[in-house]
């Protein structure tokens with residue numbers, strides 16, 4: 477039997493919620509997992525040492541194909557030995573396909589069967605992204621999990637538009653798989669570095685003792701907007717091609733939240749039980765809990781970093797706006813039940829002062845706490861699933877947030 481690039485084992489379940497281990501060539505990841513987003517080769521406002529430190533301990537981060545392809549460009553990434561080497565991160569990385577970013581360009585793009593033509597947001601030059609190009613870029617980046625190149629329909633897309641988009645995604649998934657498989661015979665600079673342990677960062681996570689192929693893994697993406705029949709058809713067509721993991725794409729793109737949860741609740745439990753399930757671009761802490769309830773294993777979102785830069789902290793008692801005058805002399809940490817480095821050291825009064833003074837440290841510290849809160853919430857979730865108390869955890873978590881939210885506003 478041929479070796480696979482990742483191994484996924486579910487160790488405990490509670491309803492549809494599940495916890496397990498995702499073993500990659502760059503370390504073991506406990507699931508459910510939250511993946512901080514490193515758009516342009518940086519998780520904004522955070523040093524890699526902090527991501528590796530015990531209070532965050534991020535095992536996997538995201539890299540962004542669209543952004544890195546446009547700048548610094550793939551030739552540069554190749555020349556410096558792949559993305560891991562370039563940014564100094566030795567743990568696992570997942571790259572998106574660029575499909576979503578190109579879709580977000582709206583009027584600036586033109587979609588054909590071959591791929592998507594668009595203008596670069598950096599210099600206005602005409603660029604072309606296709607399944608083959610996306611696979612080549614992600615191969616050069618050397619990420620550990622590669623995403624197929626897909627097309628995303630708007631959240632409220634009508635059935636015919638959503639069908640066209642879903643069918644195109646299915647054909648692109650097949651082309652992605654073929655292009656990806658061919659590329660896996662060619663080692664990337666990043667692959668070569670794997671054995672040499674030369675990247676600046678610390679792995680400091682258990683490494684898989686053999687049994688894996690050492691290659692990149694490829695995930696398929698289920699589309700179909702809010703139409704359950706299309707989602708199910710997309711699921712059948714995607715699993716028929718066969719991937720190492722499966723993602724739900726095209727959600728949280730403008731549709732009502734209840735509609736999104738209906739789709740996730742219906743579709744996630746139908747995904748292959750022995751493969752990781754990834755809900756792309758979602759969400760708030762409440763969203764993560766909701767997704768986990770439906771059996772999702774992986775999440776990514778810019779919220780902890782973006783909101784941190786905008787002066788908003790996520791806490792166990794809801795969102796906290798650090799600009800608020802009521803914190804002027806408040807000696808409490810951001811979150812009294814958080815033990816992150818920021819909450820152990822700094823007061824709301826100080827963080828507010830930094831933020832209002834335009835000091836960059838304000839954004840940095842809020843970002844750190846937010847990431848710690850998301851990652852720690854996932855740790856607690858995993859524990860609760862293992863001890864069969866996820867339902868209780870979920871109830872307490874959401875009740876605390878909804879009671880407190882009213883108090884903060």
Ligand SMILES: [Zn+2]
Pocket residue numbers: 810811814815816817818819820845846848849
């Ligand atoms: Zn904290």
